[in-house]
Amino acid sequence: MEFVAQHPVLVVSVIKIAVLLLLTLTALAYLTWFERKVIAHIQSRWGPYFVGPHGLLQPLADGVKFLFKEDVIPPASDKFIYLLAPFLALSLALTTLALIPIGPTTIHILGYPTQLVIANSDIGLLFLFAITSIGVYGVALAGWSSNSKYSLLGGLRSSAQMISYEVALTVSVVGVLLLSGTFNLSQLVESQQGRYWHWIPRWHIIPQIVGFFCYFVAAIAETNRVPFDLPEAETELVAGFHTEYSSFKFAMFFMAEYANMITVSCLATILFLGGWLSPLSASWQWTHYIPGAVFVIGGVALLQDTVRKLRGLHRVVLSVVCVAIVAIGYGCLQAWVIPVIEGPFWFLFKVFLILFFYVWARGTLPRFRYDQLMNFGWKLLLPVAIANLVVTAFIVMVLNR
Amino acid sequence: MVPISYYLILSAILFGLGVLAFVFKRNIITIFMSIELMLNAVNLAFVAFSRMLGQLDGQVFVFFVIVVAAAEAAVGLAIIIQIARNRQTLNVERVNTLKL
């Protein structure tokens, strides 16, 4: 306890990091389940169904499979870089999450007040871009060190693609920065408070709809997702940069990709969708009960579905889960929990929506050809982003005068 | 507090390493990288001086150095690609004639 008293910031930060890491890794696992389910339903299939009720234990089974597979290191590879690449990819992808603020309230851990963010930096956005810009190395080095032509092509493509789209990504964000005048992510959210005509929330997506479009497209390309997944195009490059990776190192690339998706969605929420601000007017009292009500109603609905359709062990397990969800919802309805849970709830809700768009795009769009990708990035996306920036700068200047 | 002269000595060491790499290396790309190392060393000195004098001008110069380095990298790497295409080698020893 003496150590805690001497270094409260350090201890509290470590606790927050541990909690964030635990939650993120679980969320990553269930994001794969979510993606497979949604894609399956888009394609009129059932998706994972047999491991656990509704395939809910599938991520666990996948994890066990990855752990127990043979770990192959190609003899002609550059061992050090080959091992370094997945670590680099995953650790950088997880580091960015430390900068994301998920709520406005100050909570108390071990009696010390602290914010719902690990590192609240004055130039948080720049640091976020700094960390994501190094993320390219994970992919590029994996492609190079595997000593395989498919991997090399995948690595080459990804480094070219990520550099090209990073420019559009950064430029599309500058419009928002002009409107709010800060790099600090918490202050960026605070600057979006208020309403137009008392009911439309004053989020940056409304004046910056073009910027949001550019950001979202560039973000999909940055995270190497469909329709910009050329670095890992199965049909042409086998699996691109991770062709030679197996077992847990492959899983690390997989997790890095999903962690990047989450980061990019969080950033979109903070920059354009008002972060943790509620879309409904704060003067309506009943909106404070939405988080709890959603959990309670969702839990009860799932319980009814479980009792009707499932049999045997699955029925028991899922019923227990449903009761737990209802209990969480009941907890969220308590007066002292509401102010803490409300911000994170809306934040995670918006992030979830964007992630759903990601998956939807994957289920809908075909892959770009390489020349189309480059033409789109340089000849359409970047000019549109720059035009948006110029117009925004002009309007901000006129309004400030 | 770290004395400013430590930063400057580190900057000098890095600059010296850059010079050594420039003399040692035979590959055009790594020679180019050693120039970047020297530029980085100079940047460190600029930031350290800016801190010592309590003025921000040094940081503005670092900004300009980084911009120039980016422009230089774009042109330099394009030239390197041309050399590699025309001579099928990256060794500066073999790029010793004006004619192909």
Place this chain on the structure above:
Amino acid sequence: MSVELILFFACAILAVAGGVMLIFLREPIHSALSLILVMISLAVLYLLLGAEFIAAIQIIVYAGAIMVLFVFVIMLLNAGEEERTNFSRIAKFAGVPLGIFLTLELAWVIHGAIGKMLAAPSGAVSTRELSLLLFQTYVFPFEATSILILIAILGAVVLAKRDF
């Protein structure tokens, strides 16, 4: 020893190690990685010096864009291990002493001129002040660099075209 001093020495050692590895590793991509190591440890040093903005753009532009270009070109040209030629030996006998001499001389001059002076107490400076300086006092050089970048882009495009 204060935390700052420990952090300084850790980063300084990493930076020097990166510089040494840049010289001694033969594979160009290893050299590129060691240069990235130098750049990232320099970014941490900039943070120690209170230059947050410079630290961020050091990583975004240097480590995240310029070095990615280097790695890209190394991969594109499939640059293998460096070959040793006769000239290398001359470099060893003339270059090493001269390089070490240059370093020692610089260190000596700096130590003589500045000694153990501590940094000015004005700690972290805001990005706002930096931007005011950049867009008011130094606005002409700023515009000049934008033209420089434009020329560089044109030059790169012309050079990289296959036939001209």
